[in-house]
Amino acid sequence: MIQRQHVVNDFFAEAEAMRSAYDTKVKDPYRQSVSWQYFCAPQMYTYLRTVPQQVVPEALFARFMQHMKQWCVDNVGLLPMGVPNLHLMVNGCTLGLHSDFQNGTLGYVYSLTRWQQRKFAGGETLLLRDGIPSYKKHHVQGESLYELVPAQFNQLLLFDDRIVHGTQTVEGSMDPLEGRIAFVGHLRPTSPVVKGALDPAAARKTILDLQRHLAEQLKERDDCKDVQGTVTFRLDVAASGKVESVTTLIDHLVTPATGYGPSARVDDVRRIVQEGIATLRFPDGAGKSTVTAAVLVPLPDLRPIEIAVPHGGRAAVLREVLAAQLKELESQGFQIERSGEEFLMLEPLAGTIRIEPARLVATFDPPMWVPSQREHFQANLKDSLGLLARAGG
Incomplete structure (x- = not known):
């Protein structure tokens, strides 16, 4: 189960081909034809960005996105929202601290940076830690306040989009071959994904009925109103429609006060959601099925x-x-x-x-x-x- 953040090494088998395509595209300044957007919001963001298809052949990028999509459905129960941006960060580029909860459930950074051979300092993704720093300590600084995740080559980093995060200022070369190079995007819940004998429309109706039932239950719990987050799960469903097993893929239930720390309120909401999922009953089918779905807390507008x-x-x-x-x-x-x-x-x-x-x-x-x-x-x-x-x- 994935919670706060997760790293996948050696993510894509054709990473070297994508990096070689990038190098070929940008290495000759007199012939390169990439349309870069210089994205600069003073004191917050400074970097170059474009769409990956500017530097990666369409067929190769399509294979990457298909792999990304399948991995995300299987492992986190979410889907990429559109095409990621390709970020290039050279000397002086930075991403200041910010939160992306309006963009997605999980943020992701897929790196094509030759991290072990880099000629710059900085470039790590900075994730602010949960909780309030203890000022009773003699000194509080650095990684007691945040964690740094290096942008290793062919690494996929996922993190809760609500976490205050940024990218350490890059200090080094201005050469686009020597910068921090990464695809950056967001994942969100999809409509329930059905594989197998179940009728997809009937399965979606069953999940929507569950979501409405959970909304009514949680509305009555004043003590749980500050619990928020997303749970995604995969159900193995028998031909009879009975749920045989439940696998929780991500669990991002938190409170503003405790973050991912222990919380009786989060435990109560988690129990209500898990009990509702486990007792689901789908229509009869001609064979077994799997259903991947999500529950957002507090439950959003459930009208179509x-x-x-x-x-x-x-x-x-x-x-x-x-x-x-x-x-x-x-x-x-x-x-x-x-x-x-x-x-x-x-x-x-x-x-x-x-x-x-x-x-x-x-x-x-x-x-x-x-x-x-x-x-x-x-x-x-x-x-x-x-x-x-x-x-x-």
Whole structure:
């Protein structure tokens, strides 16, 4: 089970190929054609960034993302949100202390840095420790306040996105071949992932019923209102629909006062969630299944996302434009199928986008995301549907 942070060494079998592609792309300053964004927020962030496809061949990067996605579903029950940024940090670059709870459940850093041969100081990911420093000690400094995680080559670092974190200032070369090079992104819960005989829609309904039941139970516990975090779990389900075993993948339940330290309130909430999961009953199936799902505490808005935008265009034109837009999403790892006038969204959120005679309608499962994440998704979805409606006119 993964909690606060986790390191995976030797993560991707083709790491050397990706690093070689990067080196080839940037080594000749007169021929390199990478479009870097100089991202600078004074006294907070200074670094260069681009999309990985600028320096890694499309097919190779697609294999990395497929490996990343499968590893994340199997081991943490979460999915990458879109394509990561490629960060390049050379002399003077830094990431100041910040928190990313609005971006994801877990942050990740995948390093292509030749750490053992580096010619710079700094560059470690800094994770602030939980709790309040003890000022009764004679002196409190350094790693009694935080932990430093080196960016070893081909290493994947995962950490709770709520942790205050940053990157130590890089001091050394300005050469892009000698900098700190890493993919940086975020993971979030997906709609329940079903493998096996179970009908996915029926399984999702069972999980949603559980989430609603847990919301009612926890609403009655005033003493647990400050408990927050995500639990993801994988269920082995028999053909009868009975849950045979439960594996907790991540458990990020904390309180602001204790962090990951011992807490009776966290223990109570954890017990309620675990008991609810263990007593689930799915519909009968033709064989065994596995279901991977998440519970966010406090439980978020459990109403489906529903957005409708009027249009006056022709359905055939709208279908073509929408199909082209969705191909871009597919390149980022989204799973989409077409069924008549509907486009079925399978991952990361299950839902549909439907072309009706006078309107475009999008419906999605309620996500296990904090409110700001849901609001951001809804606003972007509404804007996209509005652009589509105008394009089909």
